Amino acid sequence: MTERKIPLSQVQFLLDESRIYAEEVLRRQLESYNPIDLAEVLKDLEDEGKVRLFLSLGPEARALVLDETDAESRETILASLDVPAISDVVEEMPPDEGADILQQLPEEKGQEVLGEVEQDLAEELSELTRYGKDTAGGMMTTDFVEVDVAATVGEALQKVREEEEAEHVSEVYALDARGRLRGTVDIKTLLERPPDERVSVAMTSDPLSVALDTDQEDVANLVNKYNLPALPVVDVEHVMKGVITLDDVLDVIDEEVDEDMLRIAGTLSRDLVSVPIRKKYVNRLPFLFTTFVGGILTIVIQYSFRFTTDQLVAITFFIPIINGLAGNVGLQSSTIMVRGFATGEIGLDRIHKLLPIEATTGALIGLTFGVLCGVVTAVFAGALNSTALLGVVVGVSLAAATTMASVIGTAVPAFCERVGIDPAVSAGPFIVTLLDTAALLVYLGFATALLQFLVR
Amino acid sequence: MTERKIPLSQVQFLLDESRIYAEEVLRRQLESYNPIDLAEVLKDLEDEGKVRLFLSLGPEARALVLDETDAESRETILASLDVPAISDVVEEMPPDEGADILQQLPEEKGQEVLGEVEQDLAEELSELTRYGKDTAGGMMTTDFVEVDVAATVGEALQKVREEEEAEHVSEVYALDARGRLRGTVDIKTLLERPPDERVSVAMTSDPLSVALDTDQEDVANLVNKYNLPALPVVDVEHVMKGVITLDDVLDVIDEEVDEDMLRIAGTLSRDLVSVPIRKKYVNRLPFLFTTFVGGILTIVIQYSFRFTTDQLVAITFFIPIINGLAGNVGLQSSTIMVRGFATGEIGLDRIHKLLPIEATTGALIGLTFGVLCGVVTAVFAGALNSTALLGVVVGVSLAAATTMASVIGTAVPAFCERVGIDPAVSAGPFIVTLLDTAALLVYLGFATALLQFLVR
Numbered sequence: 001m002t003e004r005k006i007p008l009s010q011v012q013f014l015l016d017e018s019r020i021y022a023e024e025v026l027r028r029q030l031e032s033y034n035p036i037d038l039a040e041v042l043k044d045l046e047d048e049g050k051v052r053l054f055l056s057l058g059p060e061a062r063a064l065v066l067d068e069t070d071a072e073s074r075e076t077i078l079a080s081l082d083v084p085a086i087s088d089v090v091e092e093m094p095p096d097e098g099a100d101i102l103q104q105l106p107e108e109k110g111q112e113v114l115g116e117v118e119q120d121l122a123e124e125l126s127e128l129t130r131y132g133k134d135t136a137g138g139m140m141t142t143d144f145v146e147v148d149v150a151a152t153v154g155e156a157l158q159k160v161r162e163e164e165e166a167e168h169v170s171e172v173y174a175l176d177a178r179g180r181l182r183g184t185v186d187i188k189t190l191l192e193r194p195p196d197e198r199v200s201v202a203m204t205s206d207p208l209s210v211a212l213d214t215d216q217e218d219v220a221n222l223v224n225k226y227n228l229p230a231l232p233v234v235d236v237e238h239v240m241k242g243v244i245t246l247d248d249v250l251d252v253i254d255e256e257v258d259e260d261m262l263r264i265a266g267t268l269s270r271d272l273v274s275v276p277i278r279k280k281y282v283n284r285l286p287f288l289f290t291t292f293v294g295g296i297l298t299i300v301i302q303y304s305f306r307f308t309t310d311q312l313v314a315i316t317f318f319i320p321i322i323n324g325l326a327g328n329v330g331l332q333s334s335t336i337m338v339r340g341f342a343t344g345e346i347g348l349d350r351i352h353k354l355l356p357i358e359a360t361t362g363a364l365i366g367l368t369f370g371v372l373c374g375v376v377t378a379v380f381a382g383a384l385n386s387t388a389l390l391g392v393v394v395g396v397s398l399a400a401a402t403t404m405a406s407v408i409g410t411a412v413p414a415f416c417e418r419v420g421i422d423p424a425v426s427a428g429p430f431i432v433t434l435l436d437t438a439a440l441l442v443y444l445g446f447a448t449a450l451l452q453f454l455v456r
Numbered sequence: 457m458t459e460r461k462i463p464l465s466q467v468q469f470l471l472d473e474s475r476i477y478a479e480e481v482l483r484r485q486l487e488s489y490n491p492i493d494l495a496e497v498l499k500d501l502e503d504e505g506k507v508r509l510f511l512s513l514g515p516e517a518r519a520l521v522l523d524e525t526d527a528e529s530r531e532t533i534l535a536s537l538d539v540p541a542i543s544d545v546v547e548e549m550p551p552d553e554g555a556d557i558l559q560q561l562p563e564e565k566g567q568e569v570l571g572e573v574e575q576d577l578a579e580e581l582s583e584l585t586r587y588g589k590d591t592a593g594g595m596m597t598t599d600f601v602e603v604d605v606a607a608t609v610g611e612a613l614q615k616v617r618e619e620e621e622a623e624h625v626s627e628v629y630a631l632d633a634r635g636r637l638r639g640t641v642d643i644k645t646l647l648e649r650p651p652d653e654r655v656s657v658a659m660t661s662d663p664l665s666v667a668l669d670t671d672q673e674d675v676a677n678l679v680n681k682y683n684l685p686a687l688p689v690v691d692v693e694h695v696m697k698g699v700i701t702l703d704d705v706l707d708v709i710d711e712e713v714d715e716d717m718l719r720i721a722g723t724l725s726r727d728l729v730s731v732p733i734r735k736k737y738v739n740r741l742p743f744l745f746t747t748f749v750g751g752i753l754t755i756v757i758q759y760s761f762r763f764t765t766d767q768l769v770a771i772t773f774f775i776p777i778i779n780g781l782a783g784n785v786g787l788q789s790s791t792i793m794v795r796g797f798a799t800g801e802i803g804l805d806r807i808h809k810l811l812p813i814e815a816t817t818g819a820l821i822g823l824t825f826g827v828l829c830g831v832v833t834a835v836f837a838g839a840l841n842s843t844a845l846l847g848v849v850v851g852v853s854l855a856a857a858t859t860m861a862s863v864i865g866t867a868v869p870a871f872c873e874r875v876g877i878d879p880a881v882s883a884g885p886f887i888v889t890l891l892d893t894a895a896l897l898v899y900l901g902f903a904t905a906l907l908q909f910l911v912r
Contacts, residue, residue, distance in 0.1 A: 036682055161647045169644050170626040170685075187643050188625050191617045224710065226492055227703040229626075246702040247683040250709070254680065257713050258795060261720075265791035266784055272792055272801055280817040284788055285824070291784045292825050295777025296832070302773045303840070316772045317758045320892060321751025323776060327783075328722055328747045328885055332740055335721035336728055339714060345728055361736040368741070369748050376752070384759070429784055436776060 011041045026056050035061040039068035051080045063092035070273045087116035096141040099128035136219050137212035140233045140242030149174040149182045154195030170229050174199050181240040209234045216252045221344040223249045263424035287429045294433030305444040314384035315447050318394045326401040326439040327432045333358050333409030334427035341417050351414045362406025366399035389453050397446050401439035462493050464500050482512050491517040495524035507536045519548035543572035552597040555584035592675050593668035596689045596698030605630040605638045610651030626685050630655050637696040665690045672708045677800040679705045719880035743885045750889030761900040770840035771903050774850045782857040782895040783888045789814050789865030790883035797873050807870045818862025822855035845909050857895035
């Protein structure tokens with residue numbers, strides 16, 4: 001089997017047909033598809049279609065589709081469901097996904113759902129909803145296989161057999177009498193050991209774990225770095241509260257990358273999925289406003305520096321190339337910083353090493369293009385009614401601007417990281433605008449100082 | 457346990473100490489650390505230190521450190537090792553990682569290593585090195601638990617016990633007599649079923665699999681989309697050749713994201729890790745050369761359009777704001793395309809829907825800032841020795857440029873994807889340069905057409 005792409009038209013046809021055929025026939029037809037594929041198709045349906053498709057599914061498929069589809073569709077569907085229907089879906093979901101649904105509901109409706117589901121689940125859910133969505137507590141599932149650390153291997157295997165909810169388990173967690181995490185052992189190891197051996201002998205003691213409030217990005221980096229099959233989550237007493245599985249980590253990585261990339265480009269991550277034009281507009285406007293203000297600033301600067309000597313109009317010709325190169329060098333440095341912080345590749349403790357490296361790189365790049373552009377300018381200075389000295393002014397300004405760009409592009413995201421602002425917010429339009437302004441001041445300032453020697 | 461950060465100074469100290477103490481003492485000290493953390497520290501050591509640290513480790517730790525450290529360090533270490541030493545390390549590694557090492561060696565040295573390792577492993581390795589590094593064949597490991605589809609559950613569990621190499625196994629693969637993949641079953645299910653039940657009854661038939669030459673990005677998206685614990689790889693006859701595990705997928709995702717983000721910013725992904733300044737310079741120069749050529753073009757365009765009327769110098773004041781906004785809008789659209797293609801969120805079949813949405817968004821953004829900037833310009837036109845009509849010219853040009861930017865920012869990456877070029881290559885400096893040039897032509901062309909009405 002390879003991936004099954006369901007054509008939208010086919011689902012649309014089935015939905016239209018169901019006005020004629022019985023509900024049950026439609027349901028059986030739709031159930032032949034993988035719910036994850038249906039979740040994909042659902043994104044492209046009209047609101048009415050989303051709800052009808054959803055209602056045509058069985059309870060298990062409903063849970064999967066609701067979890068896998070996009071936020072827009074989820075909202076539409078949830079708004080159309082009454083409390084008992086939502087409760088049924090939530091009961092089919094792993095507790096972590098159920099908690100996410102609860103957090104999307106209006107406060108009151110969420111409480112009603114909690115009142116409707118089984119007592120045990122309600123308690124788990126209301127505990128899970130207390131943790132921040134972007135923390136280990138918010139990511140973890142409470143379905144895992146636990147065994148007493150004093151138990152035998154045979155008893156542990158029996159536990160694995162009995163645990164109904166936990167899927168794709170490869171790890172069993174050994175807890176002491178107070179529920180504290182003492183070790184972990186994978187099922188393969190359990191199978192290899194004699195049934196009467198103690199779990200405490202077979203297990204790896206003191207496994208890596210994270211606290212409930214660990215940031216989801218740190219969780220993803222830990223799992224990635226140490227190639228962990230799953231990561232246990234413990235409270236301050238080291239009592240095991242849940243486990244983070246790799247598929248949750250993959251989702252978090254996707255989310256964090258979407259956020260970083262689109263913020264650097266100057267928009268929000270939800271812009272990626274099919275949202276109405278109105279929302280796309282609203283997402284992007286604030287970032288572009290930074291660019292706009294920067295643009296107005298360049299006008300004011302040029303105006304205040306304006307060269308009354310007719311022949312020196314040529315000076316302004318070089319503004320785009322200086323701004324363009326400085327902006328690009330700044331984007332290179334700042335993107336490296338944002339990505340490095342996100343993956344843990346760059347730590348704040350390494351900035352003092354990185355800054356001089358980036359600055360030198362920027363300076364070398366600036367020298368290269370400064371000399372190139374300076375020579376070209378000097379050669380054609382005559383045609384521009386200027387002296388060859390214009391080449392020196394342009395070249396030196398270009399070099400200065402790109403050096404500055406690499407310093408600012410490295411330092412500003414590092415500063416943001418230090419004070420707890422997402423560095424990606426600073427890395428895009430904001431830094432480019434800052435650089436445009438700074439580069440313009442350097443260039444026009446320098447040109448003004450040497451103005452009398454530039455006139456031919 | 458939480459993450460263990462090893463201070464660089466501590467390792468440096470140990471290495472220096474070993475000149476006094478016996479090798480064995482150093483080895484035991486270093487072995488108290490997690491090799492993955494040592495691999496991290498190793499990146500920051502001098503070449504000599506990298507090699508000495510490596511040589512102080514036991515065989516298993518050597519294999520892990522070599523796999524987990526960065527490409528630069530790996531190269532340094534491999535260059536210092538003789539064929540028997542490399543063979544020992546390769547024998548400790550899972551075959552997929554061993555194959556990666558072989559591919560990093562010079563052809564001849566690689567052949568010598570193959571001659572040195574066990575016959576079985578040599579065959580596996582030379583098969584693995586035939587697959588492209590960025591394909592499913594290049595990602596997969598050949599260590600997996602297979603069982604005859606006609607076997608019983610009890611026999612399958614025995615197979616799990618006996619398989620030495622495969623770690624963190626949760627899945628067993630059922631193959632027919634010709635080695636073709638027929639189904640998959642997880643160990644937990646095996647434990648739950650009666651030992652004399654047939655595997656063919658317990659298994660999920662016809663599981664999702666990929667071909668040997670499937671692109672690694674597609675592999676990652678499949679695993680991510682369907683939340684798969686592992687993904688089997690089959691040849692054209694559907695014979696199972698290997699399995700891709702989640703930790704390999706995480707590495708691929710990291711690699712692909714690094715590549716996309718840094719290409720948009722205009723550099724190569726290896727720029728992220730600590731490389732010498734010389735390499736950083738070489739990585740970035742080609743991208744910046746695009747920006748440079750674009751900058752020269754803006755000079756030529758401004759020169760050929762130059763306004764002889766002294767009062768109209770003001771026209772050039774507006775070039776940075778128009779270029780800035782057009783560039784930023786283009787970056788927004790193109791980043792969305794690159795990310796959407798990478799995650800599979802956007803398919804080529806949806807371009808015809810997306811293009812008008814992006815274009816309309818760009819037009820609305822352009823109208824907003826066009827009106828804003830136009831009004832401001834018109835009000836201050838007097839101070840700029842121009843008529844209020846300049847506001848109309850600036851506003852309309854701004855609106856046209858941003859609309860064009862969103863169309864080009866959407867269409868160019870889509871075109872690249874269609875013809876098989878990495879869209880990320882087009883999305884950064886190339887599109888911005890294209891937009892700068894196009895926007896300038898629109899603006900200056902329009903201003904020239906209305907020139908006589910702009911003079912006050």
